[in-house]
Amino acid sequence: MQDSIYYHKPGHFREFIRVITDKSISVSEALATFREVKCLPNKFKQMTVHELSKSPVLIQELYETLRKRMQPESKYKLPYNKAEREKQLIDNIAENYAIDKEKAQAKVITGHHNDGTREFNYALEVVIAPRTDLDEKHAGEVEFIGSINSTPSIDGGEGYFQGYPYRWLDKKGNTRDATSVNDILHECGFNTSSYHTAKKRFPCVVAINLRTPVPDWLGSAGKTKIDLKPYADEIAKTVVNLANKIPSYHGKKHTVFNFSFSRETPAILYLEDFLKERYNKIQANPSLKITDKITQSGVWYRIRPIMVEDDFKPRKTWGDTRKGLTSKINEMCQQLFGLNREELGIIAGTRATMLYEGKSYPVEIDNVEELATKGIAIIIIEKEGIADLLAPFAERYRVALVHTRGRFTEYGKDLIEAAKKAGSVVGILVDYDTYGEEIAKGSRTNTPKIGITRDTIKWLQQNGYPDLIEAEIEEEYSPAIYIPRTSI
Numbered sequence: 446m447q448d449s450i451y452y453h454k455p456g457h458f459r460e461f462i463r464v465i466t467d468k469s470i471s472v473s474e475a476l477a478t479f480r481e482v483k484c485l486p487n488k489f490k491q492m493t494v495h496e497l498s499k500s501p502v503l504i505q506e507l508y509e510t511l512r513k514r515m516q517p518e519s520k521y522k523l524p525y526n527k528a529e530r531e532k533q534l535i536d537n538i539a540e541n542y543a544i545d546k547e548k549a550q551a552k553v554i555t556g557h558h559n560d561g562t563r564e565f566n567y568a569l570e571v572v573i574a575p576r577t578d579l580d581e582k583h584a585g586e587v588e589f590i591g592s593i594n595s596t597p598s599i600d601g602g603e604g605y606f607q608g609y610p611y612r613w614l615d616k617k618g619n620t621r622d623a624t625s626v627n628d629i630l631h632e633c634g635f636n637t638s639s640y641h642t643a644k645k646r647f648p649c650v651v652a653i654n655l656r657t658p659v660p661d662w663l664g665s666a667g668k669t670k671i672d673l674k675p676y677a678d679e680i681a682k683t684v685v686n687l688a689n690k691i692p693s694y695h696g697k698k699h700t701v702f703n704f705s706f707s708r709e710t711p712a713i714l715y716l717e718d719f720l721k722e723r724y725n726k727i728q729a730n731p732s733l734k735i736t737d738k739i740t741q742s743g744v745w746y747r748i749r750p751i752m753v754e755d756d757f758k759p760r761k762t763w764g765d766t767r768k769g770l771t772s773k774i775n776e777m778c779q780q781l782f783g784l785n786r787e788e789l790g791i792i793a794g795t796r797a798t799m800l801y802e803g804k805s806y807p808v809e810i811d812n813v814e815e816l817a818t819k820g821i822a823i824i825i826i827e828k829e830g831i832a833d834l835l836a837p838f839a840e841r842y843r844v845a846l847v848h849t850r851g852r853f854t855e856y857g858k859d860l861i862e863a864a865k866k867a868g869s870v871v872g873i874l875v876d877y878d879t880y881g882e883e884i885a886k887g888s889r890t891n892t893p894k895i896g897i898t899r900d901t902i903k904w905l906q907q908n909g910y911p912d913l914i915e916a917e918i919e920e921e922y923s924p925a926i927y928i929p930r931t932s933i
Contacts, residue, residue, distance in 0.1 A: 448478045449518070450511040451564040452659045458508050459501060468495035472507070484514035521555040521566035521656070534572040534652070542576060542588070542650050549574035550687040558675035568656040569679055573687045575647040584694055585637045585645035587630055590652040593660050593671060603627065606653060609673035611681035616689075626653065629681055633688035644755060646693045653680070712757070715748045716770045716777060723789050724782055734790035741771040742798055743805035744791060746836075750803055763833070797857040799823075800836050801845040808847060808856045817863035820845035822870040824895070825861065827884055831874065849884060861888050877901075 453461065465475055472489045476482045489497070489507055497503055523530070531551040538544055551572040558565055579586065591602020607625030615621050615632075623629045634646040661672035673680070694714075727733055739747070745767050759766040775786045786792075797808035801819045808816060817823075823845045826832045832848035839846050849857055864871050873888065875881030877897035885894040 447480050447658070449565070449658070450479060450481050450508065450515075451517040453508075454562045455505060455508055459504050462494065462498050462504055465494050465498070468493065468498060470494055472497055479511070480518075481511040481515045484511060486510055486514075517564045518566055520557065521568045523553070523555065523568060527553045530570070531572075534570060535574060538572055538574045538650050538652060542574065543578040544574040544650060545577050545647075546574075548647075548692060550690050552683055552687060554679055554683055556676065556679045560675075563659065565657070565659050565675075567658070567676060569676065569683060570652075570654040570656070571680075571683050571687055572650075572652045573684075573691055574650045575691060576649060579648040581694060583648040585635050586648040587627065587635045588650045589627060590650070591626070592652075592654040594656055595654055602653070605655075605671060606673065606680065609677050611677050613678075613681040613685050615685075623681070626651075626680065626684060629684050630688055633685055634691075634693050635688065644693060644751070646688070646691045649691060651684075653684075655680075712752070712759070712766050712770060713773065713777075715752055715757075716744070716773065717781070719744060719748050720774070720777055720781060720789070723791075724784075727789055734788070738790045738792060738807070739805065740792055740798060740807050741774050741786070742767075743807070744774060745771055746800060746803070746805040797847055797849050797860070799845055799847045799860075800832055800839070802840055802843070808860055813856060813859045813863050816845075816860055817867045817869065820869065822872070823847060823860070823864050825849060825857065825871070825873045825884075825892075827875040827881055858887065858889055861892060862890065865890065 450458070462475070470493065472492050472494060473482065473485060475494050476485065486507075492503075497507070525533075530553050534551040534553075535544075535546055535549045538549070539546060549572065551570075554569040554571075556567050556569065558567065576583075576588075589603050590597060591605040593602075593605055603625070607627070610622055610624060611626075611629055612620055612622045613629070621632060623632060627635075630651065634644055635649065635651075636645060655671075655676060657676070659675075748770065749763070749767075774791060778784050778786045778789060778791075782789075792807070799806040799808055799816050799819070806812065806816055806819075820843050824835075824839070824847070826835070826846055826848045832846045835846060847857065847860065861871050872893045872895045873885050874895040875884050881896065885892070
């Protein structure tokens with residue numbers, strides 16, 4: 446490969462001259478591989494390397510003169526046609542792997558780097574090809590092949606392309622970052638650790654070849670890592686672009702169940718993925734059935750954030766989707782594993798449940814003290830649906846929400862007292878009706894109530910809602926119709 450004065454910083458060029466073994470040769474011979482040698486001044490043509498190496502001033506003069514006499518190359522000169530090479534990249538992969546050529550993606554990109562001292566061109570070849578010999582059990586898997594100047598490393602080349610911060614923009618325009626190509630692929634759906642199969646892409650072979658005249662090898666353990674700074678942005682952008690074109694399992698019926706769920710078929714795939722991951726974890730660590738016990742609603746609260754992240758749109762409402770999924774938990778456990786949900790540590794819903802930082806916890810006698818320390822504040826909420834609406838905002842400010850489903854349990858009252866003892870702020874959010882008043886008064890010590898009162902109605906009447914009739918509220922809130930109910 447031809448060398449150039451533009452590939453060297455001044456210090457690098459001095460070192461290049463200094464380490465030439467045979468210093469009796471002429472400077473012309475020493476620079477025979479440099480494209481700028483044709484512009485070598487007469488002053489240096491007959492000079493020996495020995496003479497040059499004794500004078501740092503002369504070396505600097507030679508460095509600057511060569512750069513002045515010839516401009517750097519404007520772009521990388523590809524030895525092939527781009528389209529033909531992209532087809533060849535796919536064909537090369539097909540020689541060793543069973544791939545879907547129609548869905549395979551390949552791209553050849555040329556780039557230019559100029560940091561003010563060094564200036565050079567490079568080419569990037571990337572191919573991502575779905576495998577036809579692997580099924581959904583291998584969803585998200587990647588076989589990575591990395592090469593520098595068409596030479597792979599002994600470890601498959603993964604090390605070539607890690608250790609430098611990659612940055613790119615996602616589909617929503619948000620900046621994302623990673624420290625390796627495998628991390629980039631992970632963000633694009635090549636993720637074997639997540640239980641969310643619908644989000645995973647088909648198993649693939651990914652090959653990257655960087656053609657560069659300046660592979661700055663780093664470290665002392667041989668040619669295993671290079672300085673990625675000149676190429677990182679282009680690598681990230683190209684890998685993300687191609688990875689996003691690879692099909693995923695979203696919307697694909699990858700398991701057949703005996704029951705019908707045609708109304709929102711894709712939604713049930715999220716439940717399937719969660720239960721499979723849950724099963725594998727329980728198999729590896731049976732104690733999770735106790736230490737990570739969750740309710741059926743808890744399953745929903747772990748699935749829903751993934752659905753939101755995927756921009757999943759329920760056909761009717763989130764409430765309908767929730768009911769549909771939670772009602773199928775036990776049946777799916779039996780069909781997938783021949784087990785009841787309890788054998789996966791999934792229990793029937795408790796009366797009170799805490800939502801905190803995206804997770805749900807049943808309020809029970811054996812965890813009250815632990816739950817009392819969660820969050821900077823705890824809000825007790827009568828209606829489960831209201832807790833769902835407030836959860837994203839509460840999570841942002843580290844506030845724990847506890848929904849009672851219309852009635853306090855003794856454990857819920859224990860939680861309030863334990864939280865106050867721990868120094869937490871506690872409030873109760875209820876409807877302006879008899880049952881809401883019952884809950885508000887149900888705590889053992891006085892606890893602030895949040896919600897509608899007569900004063901709120903008066904304020905609304907005076908500030909833009911004159912048609913609001915307090916009598917309607919009085920009819921809803923009437924101690925005369927109060928019928929005590931036994932706590933469950």
